Amino acid sequence: MDHPLPTRVYVVSDSVGETGESVVRAAAMQFHPVPVEIVRAPFIHDIEGIDKVINAIRIHGGIVVFTLVIPELRDDLIAKAKEHGIPHIDLLGPVVNTLGQALRQEPRRQPGMIHPLDEDYFKKVEAVEFAVKYDDGRDFSGIQKADIILLGVSRTSKTPLSMYLAHKRFKVANVPLVPEMQPPAAIYTVAKDKIIGLRIDPDKLNVIRQERLRTLGLAENATYANVERIKIELAFADKIMSKIGCVIFDVSNRAVEETASLVMDHIERVQ
Template identity: 65%
Template sequence: MNRNYPKPIVYVVSDSAGETAESVLKAAAIQFHPNHVEIRRAPYVNGREGVDFVVAEAAKAHGIVVFTLVVPELRDYLIAQARKRKVISIDLLGPIISTLEKAFDQEPRHQPGLIHQLDEDYFKKVEAVEFAVKYDDGRDATGVLLADIVLVGVSRTSKTPLSMYLAHRGLKVANVPLVPELQPPEQLYTVSPQKVIGLVIDPDKLNMIRRERLKSLGLADNALYAQFERIHKELDHARTVMSRVGCKVIDVSNKAVEETAGIILSLIRT
């Protein structure tokens, strides 16, 4: 059956961007396709004047007000004004917040825009993880200049796992392997030593880790990579570089990644 109804106008009112309410409205409106709803978004309404304006416009247009207001006083005011002007209003968040308040036995924060703060944290973490991958293992010395933290140390001192762990805390981390045969990037000596962290390890522990690594690759565990003479040479070189940089040094011999990360976080905050 074909019926030509006038296109309804729905005012989306929010004390933040209004994306939540608009998404819910569109999800509901699609059930009436091909009929269309005209959506007029009123974001960042944080006072009675904004409410008065939107409700008045909705009354003139015979429209509907859909809102996501987390401040109770403003929410109640909008409901009262809509009732007064005979405007249909739909509170999307109020009933949910009220139900969760009872379930958690906890007072809600009533703070607008929190979901966008969470989104910002999420994207910051994603950016930090991408940074850690791009500047892992000294692939690009530019990362030393751009990073929040620069980890330096010999192979198998957990530089990459630490970079990823710290990236999930929103920190951009570059790591640089220290090898006697290769000069460290010059950028390492020009950045603030406060953001450079040196990682060292007990030679016996490193020998064990490297032997296991060689075995996992199907190689002989007595290769040069795991020999004590080579390990001591690398660690001496690493300490020389760290001394020149003037950075803090952490012994990771018997520390889990989480423990070392905690120490790093405390060091960069001081």
């Protein structure tokens, strides 16, 4: 069976590019599981930066989506994209122009206004750094400091879920559950209300792991993607989660955003 190469989408912004990336990710979910690779090009403040993006697309192919509020940069990108036949989408321009007409006012054309460097912004940065530091059992000391602890076997979306929740200002540690290794004792001593177990259908996990092996160029029949091995891992994970008595969410057919919403609702209820 042939597997399509990922479509590459370059998100160009004169700020951090988070708005553009969020829109692209939301749109890409409508085509799941067709792969979409997002390349963020933030803080583009000059024509040289535009040229680098255009050259990258000419070499590797792709689409450009942009949130440029500086007219000169936006116009330059549009002109060069048209010149080279590159599909391009202006996310902010039409909205800003229409609002300007309705309000009878000129926009400020100032990048980064949606992300002011206030206390809330720095909390978000801190949460992201926390998620990276305590990702996938790198350092179990984060369990005691975390707002949320995610438990699950490999490929249950622990890392992307951690990062999504971090952008919502939650400090998240995630712990991989592997039968050959007992989980850290700390998960039995922290409040169970902040521990989230992630469950998944074994057949679904088998497909995900096979795709992961293909991506890495490895044989699809490796033990990692063996159905019987997967069932052993899931049984072990269920045993640990039952012992803790934590809430469990099934991620089999849920997007990361959906699971995150369930997690945040749970945390809000128990706080």
